Amino acid sequence: MSAPMGGTPIDQASLRTNDETRWSASLFGRRDGANNRKTVTFGDSSAVRSLPVWSLLAFVSIFGFWFLATYAWGLPGDLQLSESQQEAGLTYESLSDKQRIAVCNGREDCKGSFSQLLQPLQFPSVRDTWNTFFELKDEGFRNVTLWENTSASLGRVIRGMLGGSLLGIPIGFAMGLSSRARGFFDTPVELLRPIPPLALIPLFILIFGIGDSSAVPLLIFASLWIMIIAARSGVQAANLSKVRAAYSLGASKRQVLLHVLLPNALPELFTGFRVALGVTWGTLVAAEIVGAPDGLGAMVFAARPLFRLDVMVVGIVVIAVLGVMMDIVLRWLESKLIPWRGKG
């Protein structure tokens, strides 16, 4: 702060300096805005926010470490390939890092000349993973392209979530509205809810078979209980005054359900949906590992016996990115659909 002393007017220069400080403060976290007058910031959670520069630093660190740990230092720029390899149409240029290292390993002319923290069989290099991504996208793995695997997985999740919601929300509402329904559904819900969906995979495969026919029911099972409980607590969260006000304004039972209880339960339904989506996504990958011919989980698992760590890493990254994207979409929807949440 360049506060003028003894009534000296603030000149242009000092004002400009302040503007600049404010701009960089937002990126680097120097004190600014409301914070610049606070003397206590350690322990004041309102003074703590996520600084973009540090987020970028973390991102760069992760990829930097991956790159440094898997880069083969001192690997020759070019190597003569054996005749049989040349006949097979291979050039050193076209080889992946993993193959180059394999070629190099047996040869006198480059032995001992390179070093690497993580071997190709421990973790794939950045370049190999990058190239594998495009290979999977264009040619596919075991004749299934990345997009086909992704859409198979997403399709299962969507159907599982739809099934779980369409079954769970009415049951949850019934449990919140009627003593008979509460009594009837309480027992099965409390008995079945604690079962981890993964424990049911073998049973579901035997009953429904391999692929979608067992994966989708499993995902419905995974999301159903969460949606039931979310819907039930959503109904129970309704303020009695709101319901009474609606009846006093001439609403019928049906109208109270559609125009009061349902919109009022939206925040709880949304929370349930987000939790269920997370659980469903995790269950899906496990279900595909053992019981599906396609899907991202199947791809990751099928790469193991072939030692295709690059395929695994691409699969894992795609699974992670999709998970993040789904959460972003849901958060955006939440801000549009229930703007009143947490206010008032």
Next chain:
Amino acid sequence: MVYDVPNGESVHALSDVSFDLEAGRLLTLLGPSGCGKTTLLNILAGFLAPTGGSVSLGGAPITGPGQERGMVFQQGALFEWLTVEQNIGFGPRMNHANKSETKARAAELLEIVGLGGFGDKRIYELSGGMQQRVALARCLANDPDVILMDEPLGALDALTREKMQGLILELWKETGKTIILVTHSVEEALYLGDRVFVMAPRPGRIHSDYQLPFAEQGLTTDARELKAAPEFTQKREEILSIIWEMEEEIMGRQEAS
């Protein structure tokens, strides 16, 4: 009318509460907590059925909630997922009223309660006093014969509360509606009620029934002046001492048992 409402097993929330109220009156219910003011209001609204006795409006018995009895709650009864205008239009919409008429009526009511131009706002964007104005407008949109108010100004700060009292008096005079208002503020009960029931607890009953001129005067006289007038302060002290006696009696009874 006789109500006898056991709450749980044998607690008499109300006992032998009988009265008639002419149309167009503003009745305030006043009393210490636990005297059954809100229970009485809920019975009138039709949310509770009396265990004994009967309630009727214009000769027709009250068996459940109905549009001819509008209700204004203390707070939290507005629909957050709707805009201010949609909240006000809720009643007509439930009755499948003409949409453009409902819209026009909502705009008109917003002007009446002093919220012109706020129709597109969300409920959480309004202050507590503004929210209660919306609640009043929503209630009026259905054109009820009787408006029941359960401590409608209880959650507001003192200044907002005085302004809202003025608004309630104006609405009462302009619309000619019958209003029954529950409050725990003696001043508010005296200022608003042209009839005041002071209620006594355990079991809840009407202790005294006042007919007062202040509500009528409040329409023409300044509120601060009226509340400072000797007749007003005298009545206030009189009722306060009744309530204090009740409180002390309750305390004594509790110590004895």
